[in-house]
Amino acid sequence: MALASKKPTAIMSSSSSSLPPQLILTQDELKKIAAYKAVEFVESNMVLGLGTGSTAKHAIDRIGELLKQGKLTNIIGIPTSTKTHEQALSLNIPLSDIDTHPVLDLAIDGADEVDPDMNLVKGRGGSLLREKMIEGCCKKFVVIVDESKLVDYVGGSGLALPVEVVPFCWKFTANKLEELFCDAGCVARLRINADGNKNAPYVTDNGNYIIDLYFKKDIGDLKAAGDAMLRFAGVVEHGMFIDMATTLIVASEMGVTVRHK
Numbered sequence: 001m002a003l004a005s006k007k008p009t010a011i012m013s014s015s016s017s018s019l020p021p022q023l024i025l026t027q028d029e030l031k032k033i034a035a036y037k038a039v040e041f042v043e044s045n046m047v048l049g050l051g052t053g054s055t056a057k058h059a060i061d062r063i064g065e066l067l068k069q070g071k072l073t074n075i076i077g078i079p080t081s082t083k084t085h086e087q088a089l090s091l092n093i094p095l096s097d098i099d100t101h102p103v104l105d106l107a108i109d110g111a112d113e114v115d116p117d118m119n120l121v122k123g124r125g126g127s128l129l130r131e132k133m134i135e136g137c138c139k140k141f142v143v144i145v146d147e148s149k150l151v152d153y154v155g156g157s158g159l160a161l162p163v164e165v166v167p168f169c170w171k172f173t174a175n176k177l178e179e180l181f182c183d184a185g186c187v188a189r190l191r192i193n194a195d196g197n198k199n200a201p202y203v204t205d206n207g208n209y210i211i212d213l214y215f216k217k218d219i220g221d222l223k224a225a226g227d228a229m230l231r232f233a234g235v236v237e238h239g240m241f242i243d244m245a246t247t248l249i250v251a252s253e254m255g256v257t258v259r260h261k
């Protein structure tokens, strides 16, 4: 893919609040701070997209707590993974799906990378397809991260861009993806199951595999890159969430920042 210029940042407004300066917070504590801030946007009677990952988990715990306390009522949650489904069930959050509720009021989810235009990389937790399906139906999509997730450009963390592929001839698809991004020094690797058999592929909630793409350089025009990947029949979805986030909440040692698009 050729390098192309990025569109100007479309941040319309932002606000921040400070934390006491003497505190040294762990990454998980920062995730929790961002998550709790996001839950301030949740109101009774909302249909909510429930994200996946260690940051979203804090938000879902908080929603469950507020429901239990009666401070939120009549919430319907739409989970983005089986893991989140189980967590929400354990918290007695009423659940549904986008067949029944095709328009959501709000979704809250973490991200692996956030670029200056609030484009995201998601899916290192393996749930990118359901996340994209559900978060694409939301009126508002609130992304919650600690500051380590902020990058200058997609791929800038040096970590993977995940792509969900059908298992059939996955090597063929992986080779096609490497070829597509050869100018960016792309290396494609099949994700291996971290929990169980070390040699078995990681299998998504949808029965697919994940190919992780590693880049040496900026891939340039994200939309063009995404469209090119989706033209391969074996590709189900990629982990770039372009122009989807409406609010970004970043927690750092300096405080919490909220940016609206």
Ligand SMILES: O=C(CO)[C@H](O)[C@H](O)COP(=O)(O)O
Pocket (backbone or CB within 6 Å): 051, 052, 053, 054, 055, 056, 109, 110, 111, 112, 121, 122, 123, 124, 125, 126, 127, 128, 131
């Ligand atoms: O996209 C995701 C799962 O598919 C997660 O939102 C992403 O991996 C961030 O995870 P964490 O909050 O644990 O850092």
